[in-house]
Amino acid sequence: MFSLGQENISTKGPVKYGELIVLGCNGSLPAGDKGRRRSRFTLCRRNKANGVKPSTVHSSCTPQAAKAVSNKEQHSISYTLSRAQTVVVEYTHDGAADMFQIGRSTENPIDFVVTDTLPGNQSPALGPAHPPALQSTISRFACRIICQRNPPYAARIYAAGFDSSKNIFLGEKAAKWRTCDGQMDGLTTNGVLVMHPRRGFSQDSAPGLWREISVCGGVFTLRETRSSQQRGDAVDAECNTLVDGSLIDLCGATLLWRTAEGLARTPTVKHLEALRQELNAGRPQCPVGFNTLAFPSLRRNGPPDDRQPWAYLRCGHVHGYHGWGGRCEPAAERQERECPMCRARGPYVPLWLGCEAGFYVDADPPSHAFVPCGHVCSEKTTAYWGQIPLPHGTHAFHAACPFCIQPLGGGAGCVRLIFQSPLD
Structure with missing residues (x-):
């Protein structure tokens, strides 16, 4: 396949x-x-x-x-x-x-x-x-x-x-x-x-x-x-x-x-890296700051840099980081924010590509993000894990992101990302 x-x-x-x-x-x-x-x-x-x-x-x-x-x-x-x-x-x-x-x-x-x-x-x-x-x-x-x-x-x-x-x-x-x-x-x-x-x-x-x-x-x-x-x-x-x-x-x-x-039949890490490079080659831009965004290396750890894509998870619009009225405290960054593109209010988080290839059900490009963690993978992979009830505690079950096991929210548990193409 x-x-x-x-x-x-x-x-x-x-x-x-x-x-x-x-x-x-x-x-x-x-x-x-x-x-x-x-x-x-x-x-x-x-x-x-x-x-x-x-x-x-x-x-x-x-x-x-x-x-x-x-x-x-x-x-x-x-x-x-x-x-x-x-x-x-x-x-x-x-x-x-x-x-x-x-x-x-x-x-x-x-x-x-x-x-x-x-x-x-x-x-x-x-x-x-x-x-x-x-x-x-x-x-x-x-x-x-x-x-x-x-x-x-x-x-x-x-x-x-x-x-x-x-x-x-x-x-x-x-x-x-x-x-x-x-x-x-x-x-x-x-x-x-x-x-x-x-x-x-x-x-x-x-x-x-x-x-x-x-x-x-x-x-x-x-x-x-x-x-x-x-x-x-x-x-x-x-x-x-x-x-x-x-x-x-x-x-x-x-x-x-x-x-x-x-x-x-599963994509390899090398294939995921090729998809990352292809996504970055499209030079997605922040629709507010007009700076070019880029997903970091699959193996890079640490806080987001200036080119890190962020997204409003209610609507899926992808931006660079911006703090209206000054920089927010770390706890406030995860509170609901209003998207400047469509005025939808929801979580505003950095996006991280899912690196574990074994969790993918197909080899399609990364297009969707789990809500509220912001891990990005293919549409069908988010759909698959969004329907899996994982055990939680002694008797509860809930769907979770496979990359970080945070419980999913936002209705479907994922959102389609909307990237802004370069204007030049």
Whole structure:
């Protein structure tokens, strides 16, 4: 679909299963991508399979169960039913699968370290919109993804991850139950939610329903609140296999799953840079100051400069910065202002191009801005994300800009930008 998208798949090197991209990180973390703490994580076939699958079940506190839990070379999941009874499920090696673990912990078993994402964290002009959270709601060992090493390379998600002792513990208060075939299953404290889009990840996609994934990969309707001890209803018609565009919510951060095939049809950062240069080559002007405007480099951070485009988000007219009656205080800059072109009143903000190519559903030029953050991308990309309800808190949902996860406003959540062509 996109000629430049083929750069996303290399014909050399290991097999690429897909990528996880953190919503709210516009191309990189605020402090930069370092080690396992990054804005996106690539899952590739490992040199040696490390997958696991359930094997022996110990239904009581037997010596064998205690040995399985204490053995640091043995993966196991412990389900505490009462002080007197714990069911332990041993896991054995699966040579046909690779396991990747995601969570807040920086311990070695975690492949992708994810921390809480705050709305507005990536706005260079405004900085963090909220103070740092006192306590994270993301589990230290939040979830695990099991990828089949052979085609079609199915990737399946499971709640909870194994700790440094290769154990998963579900305490007395955790939601847990025995399945119809006698196996155990359960949910983690704040849960792992997944939403699979309908018709894939494209300009024709539509949001699916949010579901909760269990420790054993079962699919359930949502609990009344994230930490409720009463699980939802089983959804037997759905499965835990990720598809291109699946969203994974860890109660504090939301991840987008992109398959290798999907990324091949997605514009690259190089293509976005070409669109930026083409937009700037049109020499858009401020209709008031008549100075030429230019979008800054995709990787530039810092406050807006003199050429930075600003826009009135009620009408979409693009200007350079101007402060009527003297410069406004930073807080006042975000208050409603009257557009000198059409007199519409609304937010007046600097415009920033969306840098994370994985969020785009097409390769069209940047023409629309999210309201009220001012991140700019293609029309169909704003339309897609404007219809996606993202989890917020313990039971609320709202649409948000994928580049900074600020909740959308202004009716449609976006506005078409109106640029003034040069007069000469």
